Structures are given as C-alpha cells and as structure tokens.
Amino acid sequence: xxxxxxxxxxxxxxxxxxxxxxxxxxxxxxxxxxxxxxxxxxxxxxxxxxxxxxxxxxxxxxxxxxxxxxxxxxxxxxxxxxxxxxxxxxxxxxxxxxxxxxxxxxxxxxxxxxxxxxxxxxxxxxxxxxxxxxxxxxxxxxxxxxxxxxxxxxxxxxxxxxxxxxxxxxxxxxxxxxxxxxxxxxxxxxxxxxxxxxxxxxxxxxxxxxxxxxxxxxxxxxxxxxxxxxxxxxxxxxxxxxxxxxxxxxxxxxxxxxxxxxxxxxxxxxxxxxxxxxxxxxxxxxxxxxxxxxxxxxxxxxxxxxxxxxxxxxxxxxxxxxxxxxxxxxxxxxxxxxxxxxxxxxxxxxxxxxxxxxxxxxxxxxxxxxxxxxxxxxxxxxxxxxxxxxxxxxxxxxxxxxxxxxxxxxxxxxxxxxxxxxxxxx
Amino acid sequence: xxxxxxxxxxxxxxxxxxxxxxxxxxxxxxxxxxxxxxxxxxxxxxxxxxxxxxxxxxxxxxxxxxxxxxxxxxxxxxxxxxxxxxxxxxxxxxxxxxxxxxxx
Numbered sequence: 380x381x382x383x384x385x386x387x388x389x390x391x392x393x394x395x396x397x398x399x400x401x402x403x404x405x406x407x408x409x410x411x412x413x414x415x416x417x418x419x420x421x422x423x424x425x426x427x428x429x430x431x432x433x434x435x436x437x438x439x440x441x442x443x444x445x446x447x448x449x450x451x452x453x454x455x456x457x458x459x460x461x462x463x464x465x466x467x468x469x470x471x472x473x474x475x476x477x478x479x480x481x482x483x484x485x486x487x488x489x490x491x492x493x494x495x496x497x498x499x500x501x502x503x504x505x506x507x508x509x510x511x512x513x514x515x516x517x518x519x520x521x522x523x524x525x526x527x528x529x530x531x532x533x534x535x536x537x538x539x540x541x542x543x544x545x546x547x548x549x550x551x552x553x554x555x556x557x558x559x560x561x562x563x564x565x566x567x568x569x570x571x572x573x574x575x576x577x578x579x580x581x582x583x584x585x586x587x588x589x590x591x592x593x594x595x596x597x598x599x600x601x602x603x604x605x606x607x608x609x610x611x612x613x614x615x616x617x618x619x620x621x622x623x624x625x626x627x628x629x630x631x632x633x634x635x636x637x638x639x640x641x642x643x644x645x646x647x648x649x650x651x652x653x654x655x656x657x658x659x660x661x662x663x664x665x666x667x668x669x670x671x672x673x674x675x676x677x678x679x680x681x682x683x684x685x686x687x688x689x690x691x692x693x694x695x696x697x698x699x700x701x702x703x704x705x706x707x708x709x710x711x712x713x714x715x716x717x718x719x720x721x722x723x724x725x726x727x728x729x730x731x732x733x734x735x736x737x738x739x740x741x742x743x744x745x746x747x748x749x750x751x752x753x754x755x756x757x758x759x760x761x762x763x764x765x766x767x768x769x770x771x772x773x774x775x776x777x778x779x780x781x782x783x784x785x786x787x788x789x790x791x792x793x794x795x796x797x798x799x800x801x802x803x804x805x
Numbered sequence: 806x807x808x809x810x811x812x813x814x815x816x817x818x819x820x821x822x823x824x825x826x827x828x829x830x831x832x833x834x835x836x837x838x839x840x841x842x843x844x845x846x847x848x849x850x851x852x853x854x855x856x857x858x859x860x861x862x863x864x865x866x867x868x869x870x871x872x873x874x875x876x877x878x879x880x881x882x883x884x885x886x887x888x889x890x891x892x893x894x895x896x897x898x899x900x901x902x903x904x905x906x907x908x909x
Contacts, residue, residue: 629855631851631853631855632855640846640851640852641850641851642851643853644826644827644853645853645878690824691860691878692879693879694878694879696881698807698819700819700820733849789845789848789849790841790844790845790846791841792841792845
C-alpha cells in the first residue's frame with residue numbers, strides 16, 4: 380500500500396542513518412526515539428506468538444511484512460532476547476549434512492546476508508569464516524562425507540590441509556594431544572551480534588504493526604473443540620485465531636498446557652567469555668573431536684563453548700566440571716590462551732530432539748503451531764526459521780522448507796539425523 | 806556441583822554419574838502388534854517437566870549400577886535416590902516447597 384508523504388517523511392526520520400546519527404549528536408544522543416512501543420495487549424489477535432526471542436520476533440516480522448498479517452502479538456515472559464537469543468555463542472553457518480537441513484540453514488544464511496539492510500539495523504553479521512578441525516581418521520572421514528554433501532547442495536565448503544590450517548591460524552598448536560589432521564572451512568559462515576538480531580526484528584515488527592508485550596507470561600493455552608482459541612497470560616486472556624509457540628527451552632511446558640507431549644528434553648548449555656584482548660582469531664574455530672569452539676567478539680573477548688550438561692534441567696546454570704572440559708581442549712589447541720582469565724559464565728536451556736534437528740510443525744491441536752527443538756544450535760537459523768514458520772502459519776500448512784521438520788517424523792521414522800554435524804558444534 | 810547419593814555407595818561426586826532421562830517408562834511387551842505411533846511415543850516422546858522429575862542415573866565411574874532419582878529440574882535439588890525395584894517415592898507436598906521448587 381503506498382504511504383502518504385507525511386508518513387513516509389516520519390518513517391525517514393525514524394530510520395537509522397548517518398544523517399540521523401549526526402542529527403542526534405546535536406542533542407548529545409538524548410533524544411533517540413524508542414525502537415519499539417510497549418502496548419497493552421488487545422483482547423484478541425489474528426496470530427499470537429509465544430516467545431520474544433529471535434525466532435519468535437522474526438516470525439512476527441515476516442508475518443507482518445511478507446504475509447499481510449499485522450494483527451499479531453508477541454508475548455514474552457521476560458525481556459526480548461533474554462533467553463537463548465542472548466545466551467548463545469553467536470555462530471552462523473549452514474554446513475549441515477542432510478538436504479532438509481541444508482534447505483533451512485542455507486535459507487537462513489542467505490537472509491543473514493541482507494539482514495542489516497532489510498531491517499535498517501546493524502546486526503553486525505560478519506562472514507569471517509568458520510573452520511571445523513579434524514583430529515583423527517574418523518574426523519577426516521566425517522568432514523570428507525559432510526563437506527562433499529554440503530558442496531553438492533550448492534553451499535560453499537572447502538577442505539584445508541594441516542599447512543593451510545596453520546597458515547590461517549598461526550597461534551594454533553597443530554601437534555596437540557590429538558594432532559590437527561585437516562579442516563573443513565565455510566567462508567560464508569561467521570558470527571552476528573545476537574542482541575541486535577532480537578532488537579532489529581523487534582523494531583521491524585513493531586513498525587509493521589506487531590504488538591510486542593514483554594513481562595507477560597503465558598500460563599495456559601485455551602483449547603475448545605480441539606482448536607486453540609487463545610492463551611491465558613499473567614495479564615489476562617488474549618484471544619487468537621492462530622497461536623505459534625516459539626518458546627525454546629519452555630516448549631514442553633507450553634505443550635503440556637495444550638495437552639500433549641513433545642519429543643524433547645531440556646539441558647543446560649554453557650558458554651564462557653574471556654577478558655578482552657587485541658584481535659587474535661579472525662574466524663570461528665570448532666573442534667568436534669576434542670570438543671570446543673571459540674571465536675573472538677568485536678569487543679575482543681574470546682567466546683568459548685562446548686557440550687551441554689547431560690541431565691534434564693531448567694536451571695540456566697550448568698555444572699562446574701563442564702567448564703574444565705571446555706577450557707582443557709581450548710588450552711591444548713591454543714596454549715597461549717592458558718594465561719587468559721575468564722570473565723563470565725552462563726547457561727541457556729536448550730530443547731534437544733533425538734535427531735538434533737528442529738521441529739517446525741502443526742500439532743494435535745488445530746491452529747496451534749510449534750517451532751522448537753533447535754537444541755544447541757538455533758541462533759544461526761533465526762531468519763530462516765522465522766521466515767519459514769511465518770509463511771507456514773499464514774498458509775495453515777508447513778511450506779517446503781519447514782515440512783521435513785514435522786513432529787510426525789518421530790512416529791514415521793523419517794528422522795533428520797544431524798547428530799554428527801550438530802551435536803557438538805553449535 | 807551436585808553430591809549424589811548412590812543407593813549402593815553413598816554420597817559421591819556428580820562427575821562419577823551419568824543421567825539417562827525419564828524413569829518408569831516400561832518397555833512394551835506386545836511389540837509385534839504396536840503401531841508406529843505407539844513406538845514413536847515410547848522411544849522419543851518425554852514429559853520433560855519443569856519441576857519434579859523421576860529419572861534414571863548410572864553410577865558410571867563407581868559401582869556401575871543403575872538407580873532412579875527424584876530431582877527438581879529448576880533447583881537441580883535431589884529429593885531422594887532409590888533402587889530400580891523400589892516403589893516410586895511420593896512428590897514432596899506443596900507445603901514443603903513453593904511453586905518454583907525452593908524449600909520454604
């Protein structure tokens with residue numbers, strides 16, 4: 380719909396640009412407009428999205444901007460991006476083994492590549508390259524198989540010799556306990572600023588008419604005649620024609636409210652950040668074999684992670700011994716990091732499926748859709764997940780990208796087993 | 806870090822143990838007659854509760870015996886551990902714990 384000139388001018392004034400930066404500098408940056416409103420919930424919406432993380436906000440953004448459904452609310456029990464969106468290690472890649480995974484993760488990377496421009500919000504997407512190391516004959520066979528599969532799916536993928544790995548990472552200790560035998564490089568992989576992704580999608584969705592309601596916890600899902608009619612919240616009942624649950628670690632809790640079980644179990648996944656140092660690693664390094672991954676943030680901190688704690692928990696803490704299991708291989712690979720101090724440690728609750736692939740699906744309840752099960756690696760898929768889920772909710776049927784990730788696969792047996800590619804590396 | 810009470814060995818460090826998910830899921834007996842839905846539900850679908858959870862643990866680096874535990878998944882607090890053949894212990898009553906699982 381063409382907009383009237385005054386509105387257009389208003390939008391232009393709100394857009395972030397060199398011009399707006401200079402204009403706001405005149406008033407010492409005290410008069411920046413709020414990035415999104417904080418409305419009271421209406422009595423009902425066309426679509427209610429449960430969960431204001433990156434995936435939920437992206438879903439709302441694409442519903443409003445591409446599917447013509449702007450009467451949408453995003454209901455968040457805490458603050459935007461305060462769950463796993465703000466707790467991950469910000470890694471983006473699409474080097475998965477299977478076709479269905481290539482479909483959704485590469486869809487996401489292609490959206491990442493234009494995201495800052497589309498949202499008029501700098502998500503600091505940096506395609507600095509992502510290197511998987513191989514430390515054994517088995518690792519070499521695994522990256523050989525996966526690298527070729529990725530290549531056949533039209534996604535960039537290069538094998539590196541040990542000499543090329545050393546050239547790329549001069550500080551690496553090639554001759555560690557499990558010597559580095561090769562690597563698999565995705566140059567289009569990298570990192571993005573996780574908070575900015577949530578904020579950028581929130582601002583875009585809000586501008587398109589979506590109500591973002593924070594500090595509002597869903598306490599029940601109202602189902603009549605096996606059809607969802609809305610959600611009970613800490614701020615009263617909110618009616619909805621369709622409900623999309625994008626609640627990550629709390630998906631099982633929402634499903635229980637609606638009366639069914641999911642093939643999920645929740646674990647804490649920890650990450651660590653070091654004191655900031657000058658630039659020393661200019662790519663993302665991951666090792667499935669000795670179990671660690673590291674990148675350097677733009678602030679200079681090393682962002683480090685490894686495996687999840689292997690017990691069901693919603694505690695967002697994790698156990699101490701896993702920290703040792705994380706920094707051990709880090710110091711083995713990069714001995715000079717042994718003198719760094721770690722500043723912060725935290726955990727997010729990851730909802731893990733047995734095949735380490737997500738669930739984007741219809742459910743036993745009509746008009747109730749679930750997007751969950753992203754487990755240890757959902758951040759990278761944020762734009763693709765939101766885009767596919769929005770179009771699927773709007774159509775009432777899962778689209779081509781989302782369809783393989785149906786919940787039915789756990790009964791039909793058509794699992795998308797990404798254990799090798801995703802179980803360790805996030 | 807947890808201290809876990811193995812019903813056979815007593816209090817030991819968490820690092821000696823491994824958790825193996827929800828307990829008390831009986832293996833089906835009439836397997837030949839089972840539908841795909843029933844198989845999928847048995848193998849993959851879990852309650853995954855936010856709250857008290859009865860789960861299987863293995864004393865991996867100890868006596869290597871399996872046992873069950875009743876634990877709260879928000880506080881990670883163990884209420885009790887019990888042998889596989891023991892009856893299910895009751896959940897702590899509401900008066901003992903608040904809704905978020907903390908002891909009142």
